[in-house]
Amino acid sequence: MLKTMLENVKTKSPLVHCITNYVTVTDCANMLIACGGAPVMSDDLLDVEDITSICGGLAINIGTLNQNTIPSMFAAGKKANELGHPVILDPVGAGASALRTATANKLLDEIKFTTIRGNISEIKTLAFGSGTTKGVDADTADAVTEETLDSVIRLAKGLSEKTGAIIAITGAVDIIADIDKAYVIRNGHPMMSQITGSGCMLTVMTAAYLVANPDSPLEATAASICAMGLCGEMAFEKLEKVCGGNSSYRNYLIDAVYSLDGDTLLRGANYEMR
Amino acid sequence: MLKTMLENVKTKSPLVHCITNYVTVTDCANMLIACGGAPVMSDDLLDVEDITSICGGLAINIGTLNQNTIPSMFAAGKKANELGHPVILDPVGAGASALRTATANKLLDEIKFTTIRGNISEIKTLAFGSGTTKGVDADTADAVTEETLDSVIRLAKGLSEKTGAIIAITGAVDIIADIDKAYVIRNGHPMMSQITGSGCMLTVMTAAYLVANPDSPLEATAASICAMGLCGEMAFEKLEKVCGGNSSYRNYLIDAVYSLDGDTLLRGANYEMR
Amino acid sequence: MLKTMLENVKTKSPLVHCITNYVTVTDCANMLIACGGAPVMSDDLLDVEDITSICGGLAINIGTLNQNTIPSMFAAGKKANELGHPVILDPVGAGASALRTATANKLLDEIKFTTIRGNISEIKTLAFGSGTTKGVDADTADAVTEETLDSVIRLAKGLSEKTGAIIAITGAVDIIADIDKAYVIRNGHPMMSQITGSGCMLTVMTAAYLVANPDSPLEATAASICAMGLCGEMAFEKLEKVCGGNSSYRNYLIDAVYSLDGDTLLRGANYEMR
Numbered sequence: 001m002l003k004t005m006l007e008n009v010k011t012k013s014p015l016v017h018c019i020t021n022y023v024t025v026t027d028c029a030n031m032l033i034a035c036g037g038a039p040v041m042s043d044d045l046l047d048v049e050d051i052t053s054i055c056g057g058l059a060i061n062i063g064t065l066n067q068n069t070i071p072s073m074f075a076a077g078k079k080a081n082e083l084g085h086p087v088i089l090d091p092v093g094a095g096a097s098a099l100r101t102a103t104a105n106k107l108l109d110e111i112k113f114t115t116i117r118g119n120i121s122e123i124k125t126l127a128f129g130s131g132t133t134k135g136v137d138a139d140t141a142d143a144v145t146e147e148t149l150d151s152v153i154r155l156a157k158g159l160s161e162k163t164g165a166i167i168a169i170t171g172a173v174d175i176i177a178d179i180d181k182a183y184v185i186r187n188g189h190p191m192m193s194q195i196t197g198s199g200c201m202l203t204v205m206t207a208a209y210l211v212a213n214p215d216s217p218l219e220a221t222a223a224s225i226c227a228m229g230l231c232g233e234m235a236f237e238k239l240e241k242v243c244g245g246n247s248s249y250r251n252y253l254i255d256a257v258y259s260l261d262g263d264t265l266l267r268g269a270n271y272e273m274r
Numbered sequence: 275m276l277k278t279m280l281e282n283v284k285t286k287s288p289l290v291h292c293i294t295n296y297v298t299v300t301d302c303a304n305m306l307i308a309c310g311g312a313p314v315m316s317d318d319l320l321d322v323e324d325i326t327s328i329c330g331g332l333a334i335n336i337g338t339l340n341q342n343t344i345p346s347m348f349a350a351g352k353k354a355n356e357l358g359h360p361v362i363l364d365p366v367g368a369g370a371s372a373l374r375t376a377t378a379n380k381l382l383d384e385i386k387f388t389t390i391r392g393n394i395s396e397i398k399t400l401a402f403g404s405g406t407t408k409g410v411d412a413d414t415a416d417a418v419t420e421e422t423l424d425s426v427i428r429l430a431k432g433l434s435e436k437t438g439a440i441i442a443i444t445g446a447v448d449i450i451a452d453i454d455k456a457y458v459i460r461n462g463h464p465m466m467s468q469i470t471g472s473g474c475m476l477t478v479m480t481a482a483y484l485v486a487n488p489d490s491p492l493e494a495t496a497a498s499i500c501a502m503g504l505c506g507e508m509a510f511e512k513l514e515k516v517c518g519g520n521s522s523y524r525n526y527l528i529d530a531v532y533s534l535d536g537d538t539l540l541r542g543a544n545y546e547m548r
Numbered sequence: 549m550l551k552t553m554l555e556n557v558k559t560k561s562p563l564v565h566c567i568t569n570y571v572t573v574t575d576c577a578n579m580l581i582a583c584g585g586a587p588v589m590s591d592d593l594l595d596v597e598d599i600t601s602i603c604g605g606l607a608i609n610i611g612t613l614n615q616n617t618i619p620s621m622f623a624a625g626k627k628a629n630e631l632g633h634p635v636i637l638d639p640v641g642a643g644a645s646a647l648r649t650a651t652a653n654k655l656l657d658e659i660k661f662t663t664i665r666g667n668i669s670e671i672k673t674l675a676f677g678s679g680t681t682k683g684v685d686a687d688t689a690d691a692v693t694e695e696t697l698d699s700v701i702r703l704a705k706g707l708s709e710k711t712g713a714i715i716a717i718t719g720a721v722d723i724i725a726d727i728d729k730a731y732v733i734r735n736g737h738p739m740m741s742q743i744t745g746s747g748c749m750l751t752v753m754t755a756a757y758l759v760a761n762p763d764s765p766l767e768a769t770a771a772s773i774c775a776m777g778l779c780g781e782m783a784f785e786k787l788e789k790v791c792g793g794n795s796s797y798r799n800y801l802i803d804a805v806y807s808l809d810g811d812t813l814l815r816g817a818n819y820e821m822r
Contacts, residue, residue: 015409022296022570023577023589029297029470034520039470040367040409041297044340050371054409066592066616068340093588097598135563135588135602194806196577196587245806246582247799251521258468258519289683296570303571303744308794313744314641314683315571318614324645328683342614525795532742532793 002269003262005213005223010036014211017055017080018204019043019073021063021092024197027250028061031201034258035227037208043069048076056211057085059204060111062103063092063136070103077111086114086210086217089165090203093136094118095125105129108163114210115221116159117168117203120144120152127159137193144173153182153274166221170202174229176222183222185271187229189236194246198253202228205257222271230268231256276543277536279487279497284310288485291329291354292478293317293347295337295366298471301524302335305475308532309501311482317343322350330485331359333478334385336377337366337410344377351385360388360484360491363439364477367410368392369399379403382437388484389495390433391442391477394418394426401433411467418447427456427548440495444476448503450496457496459545461503463510468520472527476502479531496545504542505530550817551810553761553771558584562759565603565628566752567591567621569611569640572745575798576609579749582806583775585756591617596624604759605633607752608659610651611640611684618651625659634662634758634765637713638751641684642666643673653677656711662758663769664707665716665751668692668700675707685741692721701730701822714769718750722777724770731770733819735777737784742794746801750776753805770819778816779804 015038020028029039042051045068052058058080060073080087089111091104104126107113116126119138144152156167156177169175174185192198206224213220235252242248289312294302303313316325319342326332332354334347354361363385365378378400381387390400393412418426430441430451443449448459466472480498487494509526516522563586568576577587590599593616600606606628608621628635637659639652652674655661664674667686692700704715704725717723722733740746754772761768783800790796 021589023573023587025297026300026470026574030521030524033468033470038409038411039297040370041295041338042367042371043338044373046341047339047371047373050373051367051409054370064589064591065595067594068342068616093590093599096588096602097590097595099592099595099598135586135599137586194581196574196581243807244799245803247578247802247806250578251518251525251799254521255519258521259517299571300574300744304795304798307742307744312683312685313571314644315569315612316641316645317612318647320615321613321645321647324647325641325683328644342616525792525799528795529793532795533791 001219002223002226003266005209005220006227006262006265008212009208012212013038014056014208015040016204016207016211017042017052017058017076019069019076020059020061020200023063024200027197028200028204030254031257032204032208034254035205035208043072045072045075048072049079052076052079053083057207058087059207061090061092061200061203062100063200065100065103073107074110077107081112086207087111088115088117088203088207088210089113090200091118091122091126094122096135101125113163113165114217115166115168115206116163117170117206120169120171123159123167123169127155138171144171153177156182166218168221168225170199170225174225176225178218181218182274183271184274185222185226185229187226187233187270189232191236191249192232195250226269226271227260227265230265231260275493276497276500277540279483279494280501280536280539282486283482286486287312288330288482289314290478290481290485291316291326291332291350293343293350294333294335294474297337298474301471302474302478304528305531306478306482308528309479309482317346319346319349322346323353326350326353327357331481332361333481335364335366335474335477336374337474339374339377347381348384351381355386360481361385362389362391362477362481362484363387364474365392365396365400368396370409375399387437387439388491389440389442389480390437391444391480393445393473394443397433397441397443401429412445418445427451430456440492442495442499444473444499448499450499452492455492456548457545458548459496459500459503461500461507461544463506465510465523466506469524500543500545501534501539504539505534549767550771550774551814553757553768554775554810554813556760557756560760561586562604562756563588564752564755564759565590565600565606565624567617567624568607568609568748571611572748575745576748576752578802579805580752580756582802583753583756591620593620593623596620597627600624600627601631605755606635607755609638609640609748609751610648611748613648613651621655622658625655629660635659636663636665636751636755636758637661638748639666639670639674642670644683649673661711661713662765663714663716663754664711665718665754668717668719671707671715671717675703686719692719697721701725704730714766716769716773718747718773722773724773726766729766730822731819732822733770733774733777735774735781735818737780739784739797740780743798774817774819775808775813778813779808
């Protein structure tokens with residue numbers, strides 16, 4: 001399953017429309033290419049409907065949202081919904097400002113998302129209307145542990161029921177849930193939190209997986225997150241050999257995704273169903 | 275000739291005003307420094323005329339155009355024309371949306387460009403008013419092959435006649451033409467299409483070559499494109515040694531341009547005249 | 549002292565709100581993480597006050613200022629002042645355009661800055677109302693030499709008196725001054741000028757040092773600049789081993805900051821007081 005998901009991305013090379021923050025946009029573009037997809041960035045209101053129409057899916061990331069790009073998110077999202085394209089939301093910093101929380105909630109009201117991927121603090125904000133964050137990072141008080149895992153899974157399934165979207169909560173442990181089932185993924189490496197954009201890159205890569213695997217959004221989301229986590233582990237092995245820091249790690253992470261094949265993913269994936 | 279062109283960039287260190295997309299802007303800035311030039315990015319309507327006035331040339335890239343930056347492109351372009359600075363256009367995604375196509379065409383109407391550099395789908399859009407693209411990449415149906423080469427050269431010469439600009443169509447084979455002559459360049463490596471921004475970086479580097487070689491725009495454009503292609507080959511040789519992926523390749527490409535000297539360019543350049 | 553300053557950043561992991569240019573923003577975010585801090589980028593007028601309120605400090609960089617982000621700089625700066633957060637200004641290109649010079653001067657009038665960090669041409673512009681620049685780089689005519697060092701120190705102390713801010717003039721030799729005292733720092737490497745963003749990255753890193761060391765802004769600024777310069781030297785040593793260019797150097801610089809510890813900083817720092 002995981003293997004086929006990855007290979008479908010490589011074979012179909014899905015074009016993904018990204019409305020994403022300018023902090024990590026280069027890395028998002030290179031990550032999309034690395035996984036086998038192709039990026040188009042466009043965020044002007046007069047441009048986004050045309051661009052989303054020629055793409056297979058849409059990724060919306062509110063990391064550096066502004067008055068000009070917020071209407072573009074809605075226009076692109078509605079057009080993608082009309083066309084039946086998968087749409088993924090990355091609610092960066094929901095809970096950290098009124099504008100981010102309100103925009104994320106309004107997007108949930110007006111756009112049908114296939115997958116919502118965020119850290120635990122962002123997802124709690126969407127689920128409960130408010131939450132705590134440490135800026136754009138998860139608050140440590142919210143950290144998912146083996147003790148809190150069951151309640152987080154219930155939270156994810158509940159939010160999936162409410163929104164109709166796959167809910168992906170990523171962190172040290174990742175939970176990917178629809179209403180009924182949850183993948184608990186234990187791939188990844190703490191070094192992934194020492195670069196900017198590991199979440200943003202995962203979001204656009206997941207969009208490519210959703211486009212290439214239209215009948216299995218839960219599995220596609222889980223496969224993308226396993227793949228990224230496994231690549232995070234492989235990148236760290238490489239980093240140790242060269243005694244590098246976080247900037248080299250960023251390169252090795254993208255490189256690892258570029259080189260990952262289906263068999264390696266299958267062998268390295270570490271997940272269970274709940 | 276090629277050698278002198280490159281050495282003029284290193285000696286004169288031309289300052290290039292870039293109005294360019296935010297996806298690849300860091301790489302564009304580092305590439306400009308790598309080749310011997312210097313970047314200034316500025317895209318606000320109240321800022322661009324001053325900035326372009328202190329620079330030697332202007333690069334306009336419409337990759338993430340928006341309602342605020344489009345008027346800036348026109349204002350900067352007109353000021354650069356007034357001052358006799360070389361201006362280069364990168365019509366990213368022309369053909370992919372109405373806004374991009376219309377903006378590119380209006381820029382051609384109102385600004386005198388020294389060079390227009392795009393992929394074959396973008397250039398066909400400018401030549402015929404419409405075209406097919408795969409987002410911001412060339413459509414495979416448009417690919418330049420040995421069979422279609424003669425007709426693409428005619429297309430380039432014709433568009434050069436219509437616009438007064440050097441036309442640079444880059445891809446597996448590069449065609450750089452004025453009304454009379456065309457360079458057909460066979461440097462480069464397929465890996466260059468596996469990173470975002472190889473086209474954008476080439477555009478700003480070509481701007482530096484144009485500024486440093488004001489009397490030979492055709493040769494300057496060709497020299498820049500040979501240099502980038504050759505560096506693409508050298509970067510791939512390095513990549514193979516370290517088993518890296520596309521993110522490492524991006525670094526090696528910029529590194530190769532940083533280290534390239536005139537003699538190496540002369541030896542490695544692979545082109546013919548048509 | 550230097551050692552404690554660095555260790556305070558690692559221990560407290562200060563969250564820094566950055567309103568910064570889109571050219572170097574990814575590198576700024578990764579540099580903040582590398583030094584032990586954490587970044588949040590936000591530049592919309594409706595977002596910046598909330599974001600700056602959850603952060604410990606604010607960095608304002610006018611490198612790609614525009615009509616939308618200029619009001620955000622003022623709103624965020626005033627909120628940070630209200631909250632007693634350290635605020636640092638990077639007046640990128642002051643002197644290169646009327647908009648940049650006017651914006652920098654108006655920011656000085658309305659916002660209380662803890663530190664102002666720029667190149668000599670930018671600082672001269674702030675001190676004398678106008679100046680010469682080579683785009684966003686210092687004009688060579690302004691270069692700080694052993695002969696001009698005393699007069700530059702007087703300039704810095706004078707501007708510190710006028711603004712109430714620590715003045716940091718960075719280049720081949722760095723001068724960091726308050727009204728009474730100046731650090732003259734001779735760390736660093738010429739290769740730092742061969743990448744885009746070494747100044748921008750230094751600004752956000754200095755913000756983290758200011759937040760983590762609230763009682764010693766002069767020393768915190770000097771410690772940050774010593775640390776960056778020393779890492780510039782270490783990155784060059786690594787670069788020589790691999791025969792890399794400026795793109796690899798950018799990675800090694802951030803990597804070096806990631807790995808730097810207090811003892812290494814103490815041993816490598818090269819400064820005197822004037």
